[in-house]
Amino acid sequence: MSALETDFTRDAGVEVPLICGAMYPCSNPELVAAVSEAGALGVIQPLSFAYVHGKSFAEGLKRVRDLTSKPVGFNAIVEKSVKAYEDRMRRWIDEALEADVRFFVTALGNPRWVCEAVHSAGGVVYHDVTEKKWAEKALAEGVDGLICVNRRAGGHAGALQPKELFEDMSGLGVPLVCAGGIGSEEEYVEALKMGYSACQLGTRFIATDECAVHETYRSAIVDAEEEDIVLTHRLSGVPCSVIRTPMIDRLGTEAGPVARWLLKNRKTRHWMRTLYTLKSIRGLKRSSREGLGNKDVYQAGKSVAGIHEVLPAAQIVRSFRDALTAKES
Ligand SMILES: Cc1cc2nc3c(=O)[nH]c(=O)nc-3n(C[C@H](O)[C@H](O)[C@H](O)COP(=O)(O)O)c2cc1C
Incomplete structure (x- = not known):
């Protein structure tokens, strides 16, 4: 079996076990599409499309689909305290499913209703977790994989090191994705060697030509x-x-x-x-x-420690893929 083939690549239908994680406010349609088109998985952050990049969610989704027909993911921050927010998230998930999105990343609240909607369309849901107790809860609600957010992550960081998280979660029997601290090819290969099925990167993909930040x-x-x-x-x-x-x-x-x-x-x-x-x-x-x-x-x-230049997103996907396959030859 090739080093590129993992439980995650089978679940997501992509070639490279690498995710450009959702980022509010940095996920713009061009970045998501560039990562997916290069063979990894770009993840849509719907709030970022709707509030930062001057597009309605539908326009942002269409722009992604105009740029790539390859698999993309969708990030649902599950927050129940504001009813209007939940209603809108439900509509966006339906629109994403209609546009053939089948990989969902949930964060924060109870992912059960997202699992129900996504599973009935044949898709998968991975949930962001920082500790085993949250992982067990999310698995009981039906998620298919876990994004293990460690203490080195950008955005909302966890408290544990990547290895500690892997050891805590590896008995749970689902694919594990390492999120946090991966800026270089060496760190990427190391995480996959540890046993992770993929890595989710955020910070590395902000320093790209396609990311529309200042x-x-x-x-x-x-x-x-x-x-x-x-x-x-x-x-x-x-x-x-x-x-x-x-x-x-x-x-x-x-x-x-x-x-x-x-x-x-x-x-x-x-x-x-x-x-x-x-x-x-x-x-x-x-x-x-x-x-x-x-x-x-x-x-x-x-991961800023391993990031030394602004690059095209596809070049990052290619050099990470090459570093992983070089390990085989
Ligand atoms: C600027 C920024 C915004 C983020 N926003 C989100 C978000 O909206 N939803 C989410 O699930 N994760 C979010 N994350 C987490 C990323 O998807 C990813 O897990 C994380 O960046 C990995 O750590 P790294 O930055 O060290 O690569 C964000 C991260 C960053 C850096």
């Missing part, structure tokens, strides 16, 4: 070292990896005492997270698109 964001990733990445609780109420900028220094990385109390309380937690999310959605959109100088907030993970 030039200052791409440069910040290329210039940053691992020590420049800090965890902040101030964006969404859960730890989020960002590049240390003057804005982050000004904001601080800890939530204030009232916010901390509201985040601990079961009844108010959802509202506090929604408030944080609404605030950060605007801020992230503006600094990713406009490059605001001293107001910048750039999400990125420790």
Whole structure:
């Protein structure tokens, strides 16, 4: 069996066991399509299409489909606290299924209703997890695979190292994807050797020609070292990896005492997270698109250490694929 063939490539119908993870606000249709067209899996972030890239979800999906007929994924952040949001997510999932999307990545809430909709159309659902207890819950709700988000990840980071997560989850009997800290071909090959079925990369794909972020964001990733990445609780109420900028220094990385109390309380937690999310959605959109100088907030993970230049997305997919197959010869 070729090193390229894994449980994940069979589930997703792709050639290379590599995912360009969904990223709010960085997933634009051209980036998703370029990754899929090159043989890996680009994942649609529907909120990013609808609120950042000036397209309705339907227009964004059509743009992806005009650029590639290969498999693409869809990211459903499952948040039940706002009814209008859930209704819209259900509509978007139906539209994605109609456009032949069959690979779904769920995050945060209970993925059961997504599994029901996707399974009835013959698709698969992988769920983002940071710990075994959440993995077991998600499996009980019907997910088919797990995206293991480790402590090196960009966006919402986990607490464990990639190896610890793999050891905790490997007995669960489903494909495991490593998410976090993969910026170079060596790190990629290492994760697959460990036993992961694929890797999900975010930060590496922001520093590409196709990603429509402001030039200052791409440069910040290329210039940053691992020590420049800090965890902040101030964006969404859960730890989020960002590049240390003057804005982050000004904001601080800890939530204030009232916010901390509201985040601990079961009844108010959802509202506090929604408030944080609404605030950060605007801020992230503006600094990713406009490059605001001293107001910048750039999400990125420790994989910045292995990222030294802006490249076309297809070149990244090709060189990661070649590194994996070189191991065989
Ligand atoms: C800017 C940014 C935004 C992200 N937004 C999302 C998102 O909307 N949904 C999601 O499931 N994961 C999101 N993630 C996580 C990525 O899909 C991926 O798992 C993560 O970036 C992997 O870590 P890496 O950045 O070290 O490669 C985001 C990551 C980044 C860097």
